[in-house]
Structure formats: C-alpha cells, structure tokens
Amino acid sequence: MSPGDGLPLWLGLDIGGANIKAAHSNGRAISIPFELWKRPSDLREMLCRAAGLLPAADHLAVTMTAELCDCFATKAEGVSAILGAVSEAFPGRPVAVWGTEGRFLSVEEAIRRPELPAAANWLALATLAARLLPEGPGILIDIGSTTTDLIPxxxxxxxxxxxxxxxxxxxxxxxxxxxxxxxxxxLAAELPxxxxxxxxxxxxxxxxxDVYLTLGDIPPDPTNDSTPDGGPATVEAARDRLARMVAADRDSFSAEDAVALARAADEALMARLLAAANRACRAAVGPPAGAVVSGSGSFLARRLASRLLPPGSPVRSLDDAWGPLASQAGCAYAIVVLAAEQEPSLP
Amino acid sequence: MSPGDGLPLWLGLDIGGANIKAAHSNGRAISIPFELWKRPSDLREMLCRAAGLLPAADHLAVTMTAELCDCFATKAEGVSAILGAVSEAFPGRPVAVWGTEGRFLSVEEAIRRPELPAAANWLALATLAARLLPEGPGILIDIGSTTTDLIPxxxxxxxxxxxxxxxxxxxxxxxxxxxxxxxxxxLAAELPxxxxxxxxxxxxxxxxxDVYLTLGDIPPDPTNDSTPDGGPATVEAARDRLARMVAADRDSFSAEDAVALARAADEALMARLLAAANRACRAAVGPPAGAVVSGSGSFLARRLASRLLPPGSPVRSLDDAWGPLASQAGCAYAIVVLAAEQEPSLP
Structure with a gap:
C-alpha cells in the first residue's frame, strides 16, 4: 500500500518483442525500444530500467506478446521465461498476469496455462476502450508500430x-x-x-x-535509428530506403518518386485494414456505428474510421480520453486500471 | 598466360549481396555465403578466400549484384567499393567487368559508368544459355536463393x-x-x-x-544455419519457423499443418512466377516454345516450365549442359566463357 492515499500503487508492464511499455497508476507511461528476440537474457535489466523511469509501485500487473519471439522454442517457454524475468526484476512484489479470459492470473497459473497470458494485451485495452462507446455496435482500431487490433x-x-x-x-x-x-x-508484391x-x-x-515519414504523418527524428538500414528516421534517408524497394537509388529516384511510392503503400495498407475490419465486424456485431482509435498509429486509425463508418459517427480517441502518454502505452495503462478495479479479487 | 596450354586461365567472380560465386576456366566452381551488407569491409578477404578454393588464374572477369546493398549509399558507390576490393584482392591482375551492353569494361570505365556493371550478371548467363535453344522463342528460368530471372x-x-x-x-x-x-x-498476405x-x-x-525443406525439394543440412532464426536447416526446425507465420508454435502446429502451409506458399510463389514469365514473354517474343532451367532452384524452374510451355517442348538444363557446379555458379561460369571468347578485343 502507498503511504499517501491508502490506495495501492500499480505498475503495468506490456512486454512486446520490440518494445517494453510501462504505465503507472498515477497516469504516467513510457515506451522503450528493446529487441527481445536478439538478447532475451537482457530482459530483466530492461524491465528494471523501464520501471526506474516511473515512480515506485507496490504491485505489478503484466501482459505480453513477446512470447512469440523466435528466441523461445514455444509460447509456453516464452511465457515462463518472461515471467521469470519479471520475478527476478521485482523480487517479493505481487504480480498479476492478465489473461484472455478477461481476468488476472497468478504467475504460477500463468505458467501452468500459458495459452491464457499469451498475447492477451489487446483484450485489456479493448475492455477499457469499449466503455467509451456504451451503446450499439462499434470497433476499436488500435494501430501500433508492428500490428493492428480491430476489435468489434x-x-x-x-x-x-x-x-x-x-x-x-x-x-x-x-x-x-x-x-x-x-x-x-x-505490404504489397508490387506498387506503381x-x-x-x-x-x-x-x-x-x-x-x-519510411512511408509515414515521407507522407509527413510521423515527424522526422534524426536520433532514431530503429530503421531497416540503421540510418536516421529522416525524410531524406527514408527516400534512400524506399528507392531500394524498386532497385533504385537516390541518383535515379526523386523526392516525387518517394511520395508516389509512399502514397501507394499507404493505400495498400489501408485496403488491407479495411478488408480485415469489415471481416471482423460483419461476423460479430454487424456494421460498426462508432469507433475508438488508439496507438502510435492513431492518425491512420482515424482515416480508417472515416472510411469504415457512416458520416457523422462518433470517433473517440484514447489520446483524448486517457492523455497521449497513456495512449502510447495503452495496454500497459489498461491493465493498471483493470488491476486496480479487480484488486479485491486478485489471486 | 598459363604455362600449360598457352590459353589464359580465367577466374570469374559473381559478387552478390548474400553469396560470392566463383568459377574457373577449367570448369570448377564454388559458392560461398557472405552477407556483404553486414560487413562490407571484409569483401577483399572473402574474395581471396573464394579464389583460394580454385586453381590460380591469370585474368579476372567480374560481375555483380551486391551494389544494391544498403551499406552503399548509391549503386555508383557500391560499384566503386566492390571493384576497389577486387583490385586490392588481386593486385596487378587484369580485370574485365561485365556490363549490360553485353561487353566487358575496364575497371575505370565501369566505375565511370556504374549503370553498366550494376546487376549485369543475368545477361551473361542468358547470353550463354540462349545458345541451348538456337531456334524460335524460348525462356531462361534461372531461380536462385533470392531472385528469379525470367529472360525471353x-x-x-x-x-x-x-x-x-x-x-x-x-x-x-x-x-x-x-x-x-x-x-x-x-510471398503472401494470407495463406490457408x-x-x-x-x-x-x-x-x-x-x-x-523452410517451404522446400518441408516439401522435400531441398535436403536437410543440420550444419547450415543461414535460416531466419539461425536454427538448423532441418524439417523439424522448419516446422517451428512455419508455425510462427500463423502465430502458432510446435505445440499447436503439426507436421501436417507444416506441409499444408508449405504447399500453399509454393503455390503462391508459382503463381507469381507464372504471371511474371507470361508478362516477360508476351511483350518480347510471344509464347515460349522451349526453356532453359538453371540455378539452385532448378527443381522449381522445371515445374514452372511444365506449366508455361506446350506439352513436349524442349526443356534444357544448365546442370546437364555445364555440370552441376557450373550451374550453381552459373553467372560466374558464363562470364569466364564469354571473357575467353571475347579476349582478343577486351579493354
């Protein structure tokens, strides 16, 4: 328990294969890049580093997707290794693990039934996001760096x-x-x-x-080298990378060529998302009449919502509802809220 | 000149981004894996190593595709760096560089006009392979580890x-x-x-x-770890890798699942190759009436030929015509033959 207000302080961890996201029950959240599949033995240290960037907490809530990394032979092995690293990083602190049954598990139960904690983070986010559309059919469009969740x-x-x-x-x-x-x-076998x-x-x-740097949707960041060639996340360097996709180089691929290719790639992605969203909703809830958009790709989620919904439909944003930091680490934030709610009955 | 028969001895080098292939005018050839984009400064040493596996040679013939690697800012820079490494590896020896005009260039001309030597190796192979079908329309189907050439x-x-x-x-x-x-x-956005x-x-x-290990077209090789996860090239390990493509693992993905997914992937590849071959031939020579098949994927090239050609059409194999080693390093072998032919007029 925290000495201040009598409520326990929660730290939520969303452990992915490329990023660790952490959220604190005081509303702060962070995301740090960490390529787990390249150095799984560093996970404990990276968890400590992530936690160190936020205030102290009494309790931990954990969700994950990293168990699919190919450094683990099976998901069961991945779940076990990830929860082992959590226990080592935060010895003695209670840990609640989110599962796809919509409830928290003890570490022991999670390791015994690895199919429950495996890739369960989307359900935490969807449970909380759904409250923003209390009536009728809708869709959560959560677009991240690597994957998109389209939840009816x-x-x-x-x-x-x-x-x-x-x-x-x-x-x-x-x-x-x-x-x-x-x-x-x-994204595509061929583009114009x-x-x-x-x-x-x-x-x-x-x-x-590179597509969204070129189109201006993601701001350049010369210090970010999490790019395919390790070069900077700038418009200029993105052009070099896009050029190679058609076996060209900057000598034969203009800035206009880059914009045209990026637009075509964006359209290919949009078409794929639209088809998937329609498939997801059709069988579950029928045509959606509202949307919640979230994730670091919420700019794209808004565009998808405008194509998917009838004009004038409500589009709620987790950025607005929870604040931008919580939205960047939406699943970590969601398990903190859910854990605090369910606390009396936690294992 | 060689002291033996009075004919010069040629060493042909085909410098790709993932493999260096070398062929000697005595008919021997080798291929060694080398991920140039990861360590471009080691190229000189790897060229020496490749040459050391074959008999000595007086003259060098060079072709390349590695200039597209993203360790080079432009193809011009790549051509220059690659030819620089060749000159350092074989100081004082005459070097002829194959170009897309169907003739050899001096190193100086190749560096001055990098669009000519860039990715020219296919034309050497096609020039020699075409002689196996002296009449009518045909197609060369050269399937390698990474790319396929479909040359009318x-x-x-x-x-x-x-x-x-x-x-x-x-x-x-x-x-x-x-x-x-x-x-x-x-290969595909979705598979069954x-x-x-x-x-x-x-x-x-x-x-x-992993597809062709599973289907039995490529024999297992436990010592080969040039795989996506660095694991062995075995049927068992391929199943683990295929399972992850549908977010499964060996606990939930049987050997039958692996075969079914591999068959579907093979069909997707075949459909893409068939469409490209038809596009390539239609505009250039009309329906092909014969084929030459080659490359480490010649097993697949034969299947493509049987779908592409009228029944009974001639299908010639570079494996048969040149011997299996020369076919594995087909482009390197082709420039050796072409260089020896054109020798009196070389730059």
Missing part, C-alpha cells in the same frame, strides 16, 4: 471472436501491420513506380516508418 | 527488354523471390491454415528454404 465492440464490451493470435489472424481482428516496423515487402506496376524487392530495405 | 530468348539470343533492375522488375524479367531467402511475408484463410505475421520468422 457491442454495448460497451468487447465482442471479439478470437482468443489466440492464430484465430485473430483468421477473424480479421489482428492484422500484422503497423505504422513503423512493417517491411514494405509484406512512374506509372508502371513494379515488383518490389523482398529485402528489409524499407518499412512503414 | 529468341533464335539463340537473349531478347530481354529491361537493362536496369528497376525496369526488369516492371517487365517481369526479374522476380525478387527464390527458393531459400525469400521471407514468407513477401486448417482450411481458413489466415493472415501471416510480418516478421522474418520463415523463408522459402
């Missing part, structure tokens, strides 16, 4: 059909594409270049970050 | 329309897909899993090597 909502509750990521990839509720990390080769359909190179030359 | 042939000569890789990606003559290195995310269309994860979890 009904009368203030999630109405998703999938529980595992495999099933969610079938229902349209999970699309493995986001606004930063998705390689262009995964100078008016002609042009097959793309299948190399990690460019990603959606 | 006419009366014993190449009839390609593209000269740059960008143009070749438009004509269908170059498809950026092969039988080992192509990530599954680049247990009878349902399932969106694929967009991560470097599995590649076409």
């Amino acid at each position: 909502l009904k009368d203030g509750l999630p109405a998703a059909r999938g529980r595992t990521d495999t099933r969610r990839l079938q229902t349209g509720e999970l699309v493995y594409a986001g606004v930063r990390r998705t390689p262009l080769m995964a 270049h100078r008016g002609e359909p042009t097959a793309l190179t299948a190399e990690l030359f460019a990603a959606t970050l | 042939l006419k009366d014993g000569l190449p009839a390609a329309r593209g000269r740059t890789d960008t143009r070749r990606l438009q004509t269908g003559e170059l498809v950026y897909a092969g039988v080992r290195r192509t990530p599954l995310m680049a 899993h247990r009878g349902e269309p399932t969106a694929l994860t967009a991560e470097l979890f599995a590649a076409t090597l």
Whole structure:
C-alpha cells in the first residue's frame, strides 16, 4: 500500500518483442525500444530500467506478446521465461498476469496455462476502450508500430471472436501491420513506380516508418535509428530506403518518386485494414456505428474510421480520453486500471 | 598466360549481396555465403578466400549484384567499393567487368559508368544459355536463393527488354523471390491454415528454404544455419519457423499443418512466377516454345516450365549442359566463357 492515499500503487508492464511499455497508476507511461528476440537474457535489466523511469509501485500487473519471439522454442517457454524475468526484476512484489479470459492470473497459473497470458494485451485495452462507446455496435482500431487490433465492440464490451493470435489472424481482428516496423515487402508484391506496376524487392530495405515519414504523418527524428538500414528516421534517408524497394537509388529516384511510392503503400495498407475490419465486424456485431482509435498509429486509425463508418459517427480517441502518454502505452495503462478495479479479487 | 596450354586461365567472380560465386576456366566452381551488407569491409578477404578454393588464374572477369546493398549509399558507390576490393584482392591482375551492353569494361570505365556493371550478371548467363535453344522463342528460368530471372530468348539470343533492375522488375524479367531467402511475408498476405484463410505475421520468422525443406525439394543440412532464426536447416526446425507465420508454435502446429502451409506458399510463389514469365514473354517474343532451367532452384524452374510451355517442348538444363557446379555458379561460369571468347578485343 502507498503511504499517501491508502490506495495501492500499480505498475503495468506490456512486454512486446520490440518494445517494453510501462504505465503507472498515477497516469504516467513510457515506451522503450528493446529487441527481445536478439538478447532475451537482457530482459530483466530492461524491465528494471523501464520501471526506474516511473515512480515506485507496490504491485505489478503484466501482459505480453513477446512470447512469440523466435528466441523461445514455444509460447509456453516464452511465457515462463518472461515471467521469470519479471520475478527476478521485482523480487517479493505481487504480480498479476492478465489473461484472455478477461481476468488476472497468478504467475504460477500463468505458467501452468500459458495459452491464457499469451498475447492477451489487446483484450485489456479493448475492455477499457469499449466503455467509451456504451451503446450499439462499434470497433476499436488500435494501430501500433508492428500490428493492428480491430476489435468489434457491442454495448460497451468487447465482442471479439478470437482468443489466440492464430484465430485473430483468421477473424480479421489482428492484422500484422503497423505504422513503423512493417517491411514494405509484406505490404504489397508490387506498387506503381512512374506509372508502371513494379515488383518490389523482398529485402528489409524499407518499412512503414519510411512511408509515414515521407507522407509527413510521423515527424522526422534524426536520433532514431530503429530503421531497416540503421540510418536516421529522416525524410531524406527514408527516400534512400524506399528507392531500394524498386532497385533504385537516390541518383535515379526523386523526392516525387518517394511520395508516389509512399502514397501507394499507404493505400495498400489501408485496403488491407479495411478488408480485415469489415471481416471482423460483419461476423460479430454487424456494421460498426462508432469507433475508438488508439496507438502510435492513431492518425491512420482515424482515416480508417472515416472510411469504415457512416458520416457523422462518433470517433473517440484514447489520446483524448486517457492523455497521449497513456495512449502510447495503452495496454500497459489498461491493465493498471483493470488491476486496480479487480484488486479485491486478485489471486 | 598459363604455362600449360598457352590459353589464359580465367577466374570469374559473381559478387552478390548474400553469396560470392566463383568459377574457373577449367570448369570448377564454388559458392560461398557472405552477407556483404553486414560487413562490407571484409569483401577483399572473402574474395581471396573464394579464389583460394580454385586453381590460380591469370585474368579476372567480374560481375555483380551486391551494389544494391544498403551499406552503399548509391549503386555508383557500391560499384566503386566492390571493384576497389577486387583490385586490392588481386593486385596487378587484369580485370574485365561485365556490363549490360553485353561487353566487358575496364575497371575505370565501369566505375565511370556504374549503370553498366550494376546487376549485369543475368545477361551473361542468358547470353550463354540462349545458345541451348538456337531456334524460335524460348525462356531462361534461372531461380536462385533470392531472385528469379525470367529472360525471353529468341533464335539463340537473349531478347530481354529491361537493362536496369528497376525496369526488369516492371517487365517481369526479374522476380525478387527464390527458393531459400525469400521471407514468407513477401510471398503472401494470407495463406490457408486448417482450411481458413489466415493472415501471416510480418516478421522474418520463415523463408522459402523452410517451404522446400518441408516439401522435400531441398535436403536437410543440420550444419547450415543461414535460416531466419539461425536454427538448423532441418524439417523439424522448419516446422517451428512455419508455425510462427500463423502465430502458432510446435505445440499447436503439426507436421501436417507444416506441409499444408508449405504447399500453399509454393503455390503462391508459382503463381507469381507464372504471371511474371507470361508478362516477360508476351511483350518480347510471344509464347515460349522451349526453356532453359538453371540455378539452385532448378527443381522449381522445371515445374514452372511444365506449366508455361506446350506439352513436349524442349526443356534444357544448365546442370546437364555445364555440370552441376557450373550451374550453381552459373553467372560466374558464363562470364569466364564469354571473357575467353571475347579476349582478343577486351579493354
């Protein structure tokens, strides 16, 4: 318990394969990049570092997607390794693990039934986001760096059909594409270049970050080198990376070529998201009449909502409802709120 | 000149971004894996190592595709760096550089006009391969680890329309897909899993090597760890990698699931190659009446030929015509032959 107001202080951790997100019950949140699959043994240290950037907390709530990383032979092994690192990083502190049944598990139960904590973070976010649309059919559009969740909502509750990521990839509720990390080769087999359909190179030359840097949706950040070639996240460097997707270079690929290719890639992504959202909603709640948008790709989520919904439909933003930091770490924030609510009955 | 028979001895080098291939005029050839984009400064040493595996040679013939690597800011810079490494590795020895005008260039001319040596190796192979089909319209189907060349042939000569890789990606003559290195995310947005269309994860979890290991077309090699996760090239490990493409793991993805997913991926690749081959031939020579197949993916090239050609059409194999080693390093072998032929007029 905190000495101040008598309420326990919660730290929420959303442990992904490329980012660790942390939120504190005081409303602050952070996201730090960490490529877990490259150095899984550093996870404990990175968790400590993330926690050190926020105030102290008595209790921990944990959700994850990193168990799918190929450094773990199976998801069960991944869940066990990740929760082991959490226990080592925060010895003696109570840990509640979010599961796809919509309740928290003890560490022991989570390790025994790894299918429950595996990739459960979307359900925490959807449970909280659904409250922003208390009536009728709706959709949560949460676009991150790597993936998009398209969760049908009904009368203030999630109405998703999938529980595992495999099933969610079938229902349209999970699309493995986001606004930063998705390689262009995964978006399209060919895109127009100078008016002609042009097959793309299948190399990690460019990603959606380069698309949205070029289109001005993501601001340049010369200090960010989490790019396909390790170069800076600038418009100029993005052009070099996009050029290679059609086997060109800056000598033969103009700034106009870059904008045209980026627009076409954005349209390919939008078409994929639109098809998935329609598939997800059609079978679960029917045509959505409102949307909640969130994630670091909320700019794109708003555009998708405007194509998906009838004109004038409500579009609520987690940025507005929870503040931008909480929205950047939305799932971590959501488990903090849910854990505090469910605290009396936690394992 | 060689002291033996009075003919000069040639060493041909085909310098790619993932492999260096070398062929000697005595008919021997080798291929060594080298990820140039990760350590470009080691190129000189790797060239010496490759040459050391073959007999000594008086003259060098060079062709390349590695100038597209993102460790080089432009192709011009790449051509210059690669030829610099060649000159350092073999000081004082004459170097002839193959170009897309179908003739050899001096190192100086190649550096001055980098668009000529850039990605020119396909034309050397096609020039030699075309002689195996001396009459009528045909096609060279050269499937490698990373890319496929689909070169229209006419009366014993190449009839390609593209000269740059960008143009070749438009004509269908170059498809950026092969039988080992192509990530599954680049092959398809979704594939059937247990009878349902399932969106694929967009991560470097599995590649076409895993598809053809699973289907038995490529023999397992436990010592080969040039795989997406660095694990062995075995059927068992391939299953783990394929499972991740649908967010599953070996606990939830059977050997039958692996075969079904691999078959679907193979069909997606075949459909893409068939469409590109038809596009390439239609505009250049009309329907092909014969094929030459080559490359480490010649097993797939034969299947493509059987779908593309009228029944009973001649299908010639570079494996048979030149021997398997020369075919594995086909472009390197081709420039050796062409250089020896053109020797009196070389720069």
